[in-house]
Amino acid sequence: MSELPRQLSAGLAAVPPxxxxxxxxxxxxxxxxxxxxxxxxxxxxxxxxxxxxxxAMFWVKLAYPLSLAxxxxxxxxxxxxxxxxxxxxxxxxxxxxxxxxxxxxxQFVTAAPHSRxxxxxxxxxxxxxxxxxAASLPPLLGLIWAMRGLxxxxxxxxxxxxxxxxxxxxxxxxAWHCTEWGAPFLAxxxxxxxxxxxxxxxxxxxxxxxxx
Amino acid sequence: MRTPExxxxxxxxxxxxxxxxxxxxxxxxxERELAPFFRRRxxxxxxxxxxxxxxxxxxxxxxxxxxxxxxxxxxxxxxxxxxxxxDHFRRRGRAATIPIEDGGxxxxxxxxxxxxxxxxxxxxxxxLPPATQSLIRDIKLRELSHAEAARSxxxxxxxxxxxxxxxxxKLANMLRPQKDTPP
Numbered sequence: 001m002s003e004l005p006r007q008l009s010a011g012l013a014a015v016p017p018x019x020x021x022x023x024x025x026x027x028x029x030x031x032x033x034x035x036x037x038x039x040x041x042x043x044x045x046x047x048x049x050x051x052x053x054x055x056a057m058f059w060v061k062l063a064y065p066l067s068l069a070x071x072x073x074x075x076x077x078x079x080x081x082x083x084x085x086x087x088x089x090x091x092x093x094x095x096x097x098x099x100x101x102x103x104x105x106x107q108f109v110t111a112a113p114h115s116r117x118x119x120x121x122x123x124x125x126x127x128x129x130x131x132x133x134a135a136s137l138p139p140l141l142g143l144i145w146a147m148r149g150l151x152x153x154x155x156x157x158x159x160x161x162x163x164x165x166x167x168x169x170x171x172x173x174x175a176w177h178c179t180e181w182g183a184p185f186l187a188x189x190x191x192x193x194x195x196x197x198x199x200x201x202x203x204x205x206x207x208x209x210x211x212x
Numbered sequence: 213m214r215t216p217e218x219x220x221x222x223x224x225x226x227x228x229x230x231x232x233x234x235x236x237x238x239x240x241x242x243e244r245e246l247a248p249f250f251r252r253r254x255x256x257x258x259x260x261x262x263x264x265x266x267x268x269x270x271x272x273x274x275x276x277x278x279x280x281x282x283x284x285x286x287x288x289x290x291x292x293x294x295x296x297x298x299d300h301f302r303r304r305g306r307a308a309t310i311p312i313e314d315g316g317x318x319x320x321x322x323x324x325x326x327x328x329x330x331x332x333x334x335x336x337x338x339x340l341p342p343a344t345q346s347l348i349r350d351i352k353l354r355e356l357s358h359a360e361a362a363r364s365x366x367x368x369x370x371x372x373x374x375x376x377x378x379x380x381x382k383l384a385n386m387l388r389p390q391k392d393t394p395p
Contacts, residue, residue: 002243002262002266004239004243004266004269004270005236005239005240005243005269006236008235008236008239008269008270008273009227009232009233009235009236009239010232011232012227012230012231012232012235013230014228014229014230015228015276015277019277019278020277020278023277080278081278081279081280081283081288082275082278082288082291082292082295083287083290083291083294083295084280149274149275150275150277150278151271151275151278151292151295153291153294153295210299211271211295211296211299
């Protein structure tokens with residue numbers, strides 16, 4: 001018998017309830033705060049914010065990435081525990097992805113041919129995915145910090161899932177700047193930026209989430 | 213003297229609530245249980261077992277907040293121990309093939325309970341066809357991979373898997389305890 005049980009139990013502190021979701025929310029929330037401040041400071045809020053708030057598309061652009069982040073966050077709460085799976089939670093991703101894809105198709109098909117370029121490419125397609133990815137870096141860092149104190153054992157999957165959550169909230173932050181109004185634009189360029197964040201997470205997971 | 217699973221879980225829950233004495237008792241039992249767990253799986257370099265036991269205890273401690281009360285405690289401990297073992301093999305550059313178990317094995321198959329169980333297992337194994345017997349010995353007891361075991365017999369990996377699967381099913385039937393037999 002070693003000294004370890006005595007040493008580890010000395011001065012034992014109680015673990016607060018909901019330890020895992022609280023830690024994840026802390027990492028995510030801290031990151032989002034930085035992203036929103038960054039969007040406001042460097043990109044600026046869209047100038048027509050008050051008018052835009054009267055349009056459905058403004059809220060869809062916030063709700064779509066946020067719902068992806070919610071599902072990914074719930075999956076991350078599972079994957080933070082050893083040998084857990086999150087497939088049953090991840091299937092809910094089909095809902096926001098499917099709904100926005102459907103809206104994009106409907107809008108594209110019903111749009112006048114000459115206006116299709118505006119709703120697919122808008123004026124910012126070239127920068128949108130990169131800015132979404134940039135805005136997702138702070139929450140990704142926050143979630144990596146959170147996960148390093150938890151116990152994920154599927155590191156690549158966990159990395160992808162927290163990348164997806166970070167991409168979702170990053171796109172949410174970016175949407176306060178972006179003036180695009182096309183559903184196809186949202187379905188394609190936002191999703192591309194969010195998936196890039198998920199890919200980055202999958203890349204970093206096996207490296208940064210390794211147990212010490 | 214073995215502490216059954218519900219007691220370990222109760223100790224863990226008390227520890228999470230801040231009960232240092234219960235937590236120390238828990239870590240001491242886990243330390244006892246983990247030593248044979250690693251010794252058996254390390255085979256050649258069993259000298260590494262004490263280090264892995266320590267690392268696992270520390271991981272259990274620092275990550276104790278991730279235990280989900282609704283889940284079996286043994287499965288959580290097993291998952292952490294297995295992760296530590298996989299990590300150890302990875303550092304050694306050795307292909308790790310460790311079966312995913314439900315955690316029951318961690319507590320069910322330690323050395324104190326081993327002798328009787330081994331006797332029953334030998335009896336049951338002896339009733340299988342000789343080819344299946346030796347396959348199961350290689351794969352399940354000596355932890356060779358299916359591919360290795362199949363290669364040495366000149367059979368396909370799939371055939372080896374099927375044979376082992378059928379054999380294990382028969383074994384499970386033979387070893388299943390009758391409900392009304394006293395322990």
